[in-house]
Amino acid sequence: MAVFDLRDVGLTVGDRPILHDISFTVEPGAYLTIVGPSGAGKSTVLRLLATLLTPTAGTITYLDRPQSSFDKIAYRREVSYCFQQPSLFGETVRDNLAFPFELRSRPFDAAKALAALSDVDLPAEMLDKPITELSGGEKQRVALIRNLLFPPKVLLLDEVTTGLDHDTKAIVHQLIEAGNRNGMTVIAVTHDEGEIAVAHDLLALRDGTLDKEAIRRDK
Template identity: 50%
Template sequence: MNSLISLEKVNYQIADQHILHDVDWQIPAGAHITLTGPSGGGKSTLLRIIAAMISKTSGTLIFDGQPIESYDPIMYRRQVSYCFQQPTLFGETVADNLAFPYQIRKQVMDTQRVVTALNNVGLSERTLHQPIIELSGGERQRVALIRNILFLPKVLLLDEVTAGLDENNKQIVHAWLRQLNEQDHVTTIMITHDATEIAAADQLAKVVAGRLEVHA
């Protein structure tokens, strides 16, 4: 199978601190991968490199047949979308946040699509005009996730996004992510420690002390 993303001997260093060592990784298009490992091992760093939020120190990273350096970082990030563990929401209301992806593409917000997305993660249309300070942690996380997928990316990188959610919300988000992967063919890589999520993955990868181990 062709790899959508392929990493070869990727290293990441800050001063003399070696955070990632010679990471080789093939990520097939449409895969649903979970990434685990002890905290401080380099999982988030690895995802941030793939998201072009930071740059690897050495090695090659090929996305869709071309080295990452050949893409404009802004356009690349619209295809390889990173979702933070503890996201902050912008502005005043939920609508300010969900309008942002349209704003940066100089488009008008597609309210129908936004409402559908809210419903898909168990939020109602009313949420749209709610001030962000009134949202619970779980609601914030779901609103943040919707920001990433209003324009479907090819790859969704999720950094422990379900960690702060209760069991019920976790299941809603999990089912929704499965749907994005299976129906919309979004390749997903999620950092998680959740046993159910790990069991549902096509590929299990583990980062320990900056080294990657992959189990198909």
């Protein structure tokens, strides 16, 4: 059973084609890397998988059921999309880490939030720090653990390591790889040469469709 099965997926906005003829499958527990020049449609593919956009052609199947048949809200909690240059909510880091609990009408679990902060090498004092005082790398890590506090089945990453320094990148990779080892499927869009070099499954996009020449598959 594939996690995702895309058949001839396309997206046209107005009369502007953004994506066309995209077909690929993603197996459970895979770590798929999507590459391609800017404007190729990488983020759009992630947004389609996250149901933030609906394809205008073709079909997307999630766990053998049409994506459209799922309750969107439950689906998005299972297939979690982390944005490039995320915006943080409210005033402090706590507001952001409390949000996933609020969504699920659960009381905020401070111990869980602190453990998540320490997973990305952020100190406990960070919890009450105003978001305006955070560096880019800190913001990106807070956003990432916002997606991971309730572990999703699939994590969609949109260039989340862009602009991070070497050490921060390593911390983020460690966290994502640990999740992947525990069975979480990861689909990551990246420009990062290092990430592309170590990627096992690689999809390349060019001009809104798959660049068949540049596809690399381990399995």
